[in-house]
Amino acid sequence: MASLRVRILVDNSAPLPTRLLAEYGFSALVEDLESGSTILFDTGSTGVALRHNLEALGVDASRVDYVVLSHRHYDHTGGLKAFLEMRGGKPVTVVAHESLFKPSYARIKALGGxxxxxxxxxxxGELEALGARFLLIRKPLKLTENITVSGEIPREWGPTHAWGMLRLEDGGLVEDDMRDDMALYIETSEGLLAITGCGHAGVENIVEYGLSLTSTKSLHGLIGGLHLLGAPRERMAAVVSYLGEKRPKLLAATHCTGPLVQGALAERLGSAYKLGGVDFTCEC
Ligand SMILES: [Fe+2]
Ligand SMILES: [Fe+2]
Structure with a gap:
């Protein structure tokens, strides 16, 4: 019997016919069927898709126990206000990194830099007035027996995926290695299931840290973004090779992963590769 259900609520694409809306960004609903806990991981970029899709699926926003924000980028946090409004003021714990309120900038290559x-x-203040109760962390945080928010992910196993990211320091812009990027680690009977937002921490770091932090021995699956759109070709190939060797049973690399890497992963992983997109659901 399944003990966990993950459903993508917001994603850049709707690859299969669905009544749900797609928008740039990511959000997933994680239901721990054993403990009865429901977690909203990220919120998409505007709240339009999140609101529409929760309503279309008949999900009562007020029954969500935790919101977890993978990092501070708007395409993961921009739907938070709409979500809080849907709860009608009922307070909810919002787990996020300590840097959530720090500004973030990017030079967008495709928009001429x-x-x-x-x-x-x-x-x-505006989020707290709507019921957000922030739990800002740096260290791992266990939400249920089997679900842990990673906290800051050490960069010991591979490079980060933070091309073009900038932050303010002493009044100037400096490169941002996105220390605030966190993942959700789920311990399933078949191994580690990692859920990522943009995966800025780097896929090797996300997976290897998850394996070391939890009692899992192998990677069962990964769902979410890997931020490889426009990455150097060698990096794309290295990610495909790494994930291929991990032999996950489920890989829905979506959002900002980019079509080149998605195609290469589909070829490498065969039926374990899933299209992702809004309405993608898996149980394990
Ligand atoms: Fe993103
Ligand atoms: Fe991001």
């Missing part, structure tokens, strides 16, 4: 503010689009 334009500098854009890509951080959380709300103030702490």
């Amino acid at each position: 334009t500098l854009r503010d890509i951080g959380l689009p709300f103030t702490r």
Whole structure:
């Protein structure tokens, strides 16, 4: 019997016919059927898709126990206000990194190197007034017996995926290695299931840290973004090779992973590769 259900609520694409809406960003609903806990991981970029999709699926926002924000980028945090409004003021714990309210910038290559503010689009005060109770962390945090928020992910096993990310330091812009990027680690009977937002911490770091932090011995699956759109070709190949060797049973690399890597992963992993997109659901 399944003890866990993961459903992608917001993603860049809707690859299969669905009544759900897609928008740039990511959000997934994680239901721990054993403990009865429901976790909203990320919120998409505007709240339009999240609100529509929760309603279309008949999910009562007020029954969500925790919101977990993978990192501060707007395409993961921008739906938070709409989600809080859907709860009608009922308080909810929002787990996020300590840097959640720090500004974040990026030079978007595809937009001619334009500098854009890509951080959380709300103030702490306006979110708290709507019921957000922030639990800001750096260390791992266990939400249920089998589900842990990674906290800061050590960068011991591979490079980060943070091309073009900038933060403010002493009044100037410096490269940001996205220390705030966190993953959700789920211990299943078949191994580790990692859920990522953009995967800025780097896929080897996310997976290997998850394996060392939990009691799992192998990678069962990974769902979420890997931030490889526009990455150097050698890095794309290294990621495909690494994940191929891990032999996961389920890989839905989506959101900002990029079509080149998605195609290469599909070829390498065969039926273990899933299209992802809104409405993708798995149980384990
Ligand atoms: Fe993202
Ligand atoms: Fe991001």
